Amino acid sequence: MSVSEFTVGQGAYGVALRGEEVWTTLVHAGVVVRLVDGEVERIGLGAAESRPSVMVTGPDGTVWFTRSGDNSIGWISDGVASSVKVGGSPYGICVGPDDALWFTVMDADLVGRVGVDGVVTEFPIGTVGAFPAFITSGGGDLWFTLNAGNAIGRMTVGGEVTTYPLPTEAAGPVGISGGPDGVWFVEILAGQVGRIDADGVITEIPLPDREAKPHAVVATDDGGCWVTLWGSGSLVRLDAAGVVRQTVALGDGSEPHGLAVAPDGSVWVALERGSVAHVQPQE
Numbered sequence: 001m002s003v004s005e006f007t008v009g010q011g012a013y014g015v016a017l018r019g020e021e022v023w024t025t026l027v028h029a030g031v032v033v034r035l036v037d038g039e040v041e042r043i044g045l046g047a048a049e050s051r052p053s054v055m056v057t058g059p060d061g062t063v064w065f066t067r068s069g070d071n072s073i074g075w076i077s078d079g080v081a082s083s084v085k086v087g088g089s090p091y092g093i094c095v096g097p098d099d100a101l102w103f104t105v106m107d108a109d110l111v112g113r114v115g116v117d118g119v120v121t122e123f124p125i126g127t128v129g130a131f132p133a134f135i136t137s138g139g140g141d142l143w144f145t146l147n148a149g150n151a152i153g154r155m156t157v158g159g160e161v162t163t164y165p166l167p168t169e170a171a172g173p174v175g176i177s178g179g180p181d182g183v184w185f186v187e188i189l190a191g192q193v194g195r196i197d198a199d200g201v202i203t204e205i206p207l208p209d210r211e212a213k214p215h216a217v218v219a220t221d222d223g224g225c226w227v228t229l230w231g232s233g234s235l236v237r238l239d240a241a242g243v244v245r246q247t248v249a250l251g252d253g254s255e256p257h258g259l260a261v262a263p264d265g266s267v268w269v270a271l272e273r274g275s276v277a278h279v280q281p282q283e
Contacts, residue, residue: 001282003248005275008033008040012270014055014258016063022278023063024258024270025052032065032076035276045074045081054092054134054258059099060116066090066103073103073114084118092134092144092176098157102142104132111135111144111155123159127151134185134216138178139198145173145185152176152185152196164200168192171204175227179219181240186214186227193217193227193238205242218261226267228256235259235269235279248279 011028022035030048032055034041045052051069058064064075068091072083088108096102101114105122109130112122125132130149135142142155146163150171154162166173172189182197191210196202207214213231220226223240233254237246250256255272262268267279 175216
């Protein structure tokens with residue numbers, strides 16, 4: 001196993017991959033970074049308070065991201081940053097089953113859709129004060145964590161919502177990612193990783209360190225997942241049965257947040273201390 005770090009600037013938060021390019025957001029600086037072959041390009045958003053957060057590569061190759069500080073969804077095309085206003089403070093974003101971009105609005109209890117044409121549609125989730133966080137696509141629907149609502153939400157592309165309460169009270173679900181056999185999520189306050197299947201059945205898996213504060217998760221093609229542990233400065237891989245198979249120490253104070261898995265199986269992780277780590281795991 002090897003870990004390489006590339007300095008990008010303090011506050012690295014989200015990660016997206018586009019071919020050989022690695023993109024990350026600098027949440028405190030209002031900047032998006034493009035990393036290619038170790039070379040860093042910084043793209044300012046013209047608004048230091050914009051707080052670019054979670055990001056994803058869209059179906060057309062455009063990089064999209066939430067701007068939680070100025071109530072906008074942003075994207076970068078040909079090196080130029082653009083944005084559109086939404087109905088509150090957005091956080092999670094994903095490509096939906098309809099090839100549009102779907103996002104959560106934390107402080108307005110909404111899930112929104114923005115097409116590649118920039119047209120925004122928003123849907124209420126039907127729960128007040130639930131604080132929707134990350135969002136993912138799975139099985140033809142959208143799935144999202146309700147951080148304050150202690151539940152997993154499921155929405156059709158038409159806006160119909162079903163809510164699944166978590167077995168553990170005050171678990172604080174955050175990250176979520178659709179996999180081949182279900183949807184993985186993490187519980188930052190309970191120190192657990194969970195999975196929910198198409199029938200809404202939830203399985204919770206306690207981590208060895210219950211104080212590790214799992215934050216983001218990415219499902220893998222083999223049915224397992226990678227999880228960033230913000231509290232312990234590390235990264236773990238779980239297999240399809242939920243067994244921890246690898247632990248990667250990223251250092252005290254690294255504060256790992258977003259991550260992305262490359263086609264070769266390596267993992268890119270945003271470290272809030274100011275770098276992006278490239279993890280080449282063992283076979």
